[in-house]
Amino acid sequence: MEDHVIPRRVVIIGGGFAGLFAVRALRRAPVAVTLVDRCAHHTFQPLLYQCASGILSSGQIAQPLRAILRRRENVRCLLATATDVDATERLVHVVLSDGSGLALPYDDLIVGVGVRQSYFGHDEFAEHAPGMKTLDDAHAVRRRLFRAFEMAEAVEDPKERAAWLSFALVGAGPTGVELAGQIREIARHTLDREFSSIDPGQARVLLFDGVDAVLASFGPVLSRRAQRTLESLGVEVHLGAIATEVDERGLTVRRQGGESQRYDARTVLWTAGVEAPPLAGALARATGAKQDRAGRILVEPDLTIAGHPEIRVVGDLMNLNGLPGLAEVAMQSGAYAGRHIRHRVEGRKPSTRPFRYLDLGSAAYISRGRAVVKRGRLHVSGVVGWLIWLFIHIVFLTGFRSRAGAMMSWAVVFASGSRRERAFASGEAHAVDVPEAAAPSPRSA
Ligand SMILES: Cc1cc2nc3c(=O)[nH]c(=O)nc-3n(C[C@H](O)[C@H](O)[C@H](O)COP(=O)(O)OP(=O)(O)OC[C@H]3O[C@@H](n4cnc5c(N)ncnc54)[C@H](O)[C@@H]3O)c2cc1C
Structure with a gap:
């Protein structure tokens, strides 16, 4: 097939850190960029937990993609979900928000769709234990957190009240640790004088993880310090404990010794594990790319897919020598992919330097x-x-x-200690129809 048309068409899937840095690297290149994202905004994921816990608003952590890119004349934004790639015809199949489909031709493709929450084969847990990957997740978590205190105030049975005042988090990585700290702060400093029947400070926060360290990726010294800090805040840390059951009333964990224990906690949050979204599987089928256990795409040292120099995978979705899923890796890989395309269209000698992550x-x-x-x-x-x-x-x-x-x-x-962003939607599951008022009885004469 024809190698490319002029201007060269670059399709970037995903307006996360990786996608945006690829766009930025192409800003002066004579290319026509189409940025496809299923959301109209870019989300600053590292601060999702602050939106969930009422510190920041949605607008402070999510910016419209069109506003961010308004000065980029060679960029078109498309609100659509990419569902498949045809690597032979060089087309990306997308579905628009009204359900209709579209095929986007490309000369170069950059895929940066990130990863999603993994429940390790227990997708049924998701209904009871929301994860923390999107703005919708942050809103769902906010609703659960603040509603739990309201419910604890309203119920009279002490066991029920204790269950509403118990918050369990599965996964002691950065998100679990950050959320656990936030819940204790909300309980002790934000809500301390707002309720009459309960003492929010009595809220139990339980943090579980299957491994034997919190923040394991930070190394033993910081891990120990972080655990001490959490415990001084009143967080109960349970390590070597794997969640085996999650339902609307709480969770069961199995400890390293094999014994199981049940915890009544009406709020369970899931902050463990990630996996690649379905598009990764479609891309692998279309190109023959290999995937790791989490479904991430194994890439060549220059971030392309073997046998497809026109397709690059960047950010959390790529697996290059096990680089971590961090914002910096996403930014640097997106910038590298964009730069490579720019150098090519500018007629420069293509660089053979592999992608190197500079750990900041x-x-x-x-x-x-x-x-x-x-x-x-x-x-x-x-x-x-x-x-x-x-x-x-x-x-x-x-x-x-x-x-x-x-x-x-x-x-x-x-x-x-006060938090302004505590508003939450009531949630459809709990909307109750108020019966219409009975017709007034006719007055007796
Ligand atoms: C709660 C949380 C806290 C974090 N904290 C930190 C931290 O403190 N420090 C740090 O360095 N990193 C942190 N990270 C990791 C960091 O946010 C990620 O590494 C980074 O966001 C990855 O960027 P990305 O562009 O690869 O993917 P993402 O940022 O996930 O962006 C992917 C984009 O693709 C879009 N998309 C997905 N599927 C499709 C599709 N099929 N079609 C169209 N669009 C699609 C999504 O809407 C999204 O806009 C955190 C992540 C989370 C979730």
Whole structure:
């Protein structure tokens, strides 16, 4: 088939960190870019838990893609879900929001659709234990958190009340640790004087993980410090404990010794494990690409798929020597893929340099004034870690207005504990029809 038309058509699937950095690298290139995303906004995933816990609003962590890209004249945004790739005809099949289909021709394809929550073969848990990957998830978690305190206030049975005041989190990675800290802070500092029948400070927060360390990827020193900090906040940490059952009343865990234990907790949140979305399988079938156990696509050192130099996989969806699923990896890989295409269309000699990830470190927030940061051999925790965390997030938040708004919200919550973003939708499952008022009986004369 014809190699390409002019201007070269670049389709980028996914407007996450990887997709946006690929767009940015192509900004002055003579190419026609189509950015396809199933959402109209870019979500700053590392702060989803702050939206869920009422610190930040949706608008502070999600920016319209069109607004971010309004000055990019060579970019067209398309709100659509990519469902398949035809690698022979070089087409991406997408479904628009009204259900109709479209085929987008490409000369170069960049796939950066990220990963989704994995329930390790127990997808039935999802109904009772929402994950934390999208803005919808953050809203669902916010509703569950604040509704649980309302229910605890309303019920009279002490056992029921205790179950509503028990919050279980499965997965002690950064998201689980951050959420656990937030729930204790909400209980102790945000809601402390707002209820009459319950003491929110009595809320139990249980954090479970199958491995024997919290924040295992941060190494043993920071892991121990993070666990101590969590415990000082009142979080009950249960390591070597795997969730085997989750239902609307709580969860059962199996410990390393083999014994099982049941916990009544009306709020269970899932912060463990990721897997590739279905598009990865479609891409693998279309190209013969190999997938790892989580379904991520194994890529060549230049991020292309073997035998398909026109298709690149970037961000969380790619597996290159086991690089971690971090925002920095996504940004750098997206930028690398975009740069390669630009150099090619500009007629420069194609670089043979493989993609190299420059590790800028990682950070996890635990509570007000406490965070852990790891960069190479540097391990920082406590207030200094928290200041570094703050700096990193202010720098990387997309858009001036989100940045300024987020700083104001942080100042309020850090100074007073109060959270402004606590509104939540009532949720269809709990909507109750009020019976129409009985017709007034005719007055007796
Ligand atoms: C709760 C949470 C906390 C995190 N904290 C940190 C942190 O502190 N530090 C850090 O470095 N990293 C953190 N990460 C990881 C980081 O956010 C990811 O590594 C990064 O977002 C990956 O970028 P990406 O572009 O590959 O994918 P994503 O950001 O997931 O973007 C994928 C995009 O593709 C779109 N999409 C998906 N499927 C389709 C489809 N079929 N068709 C069209 N569009 C599609 C999605 O709508 C989305 O916009 C966190 C992640 C989460 C979920």
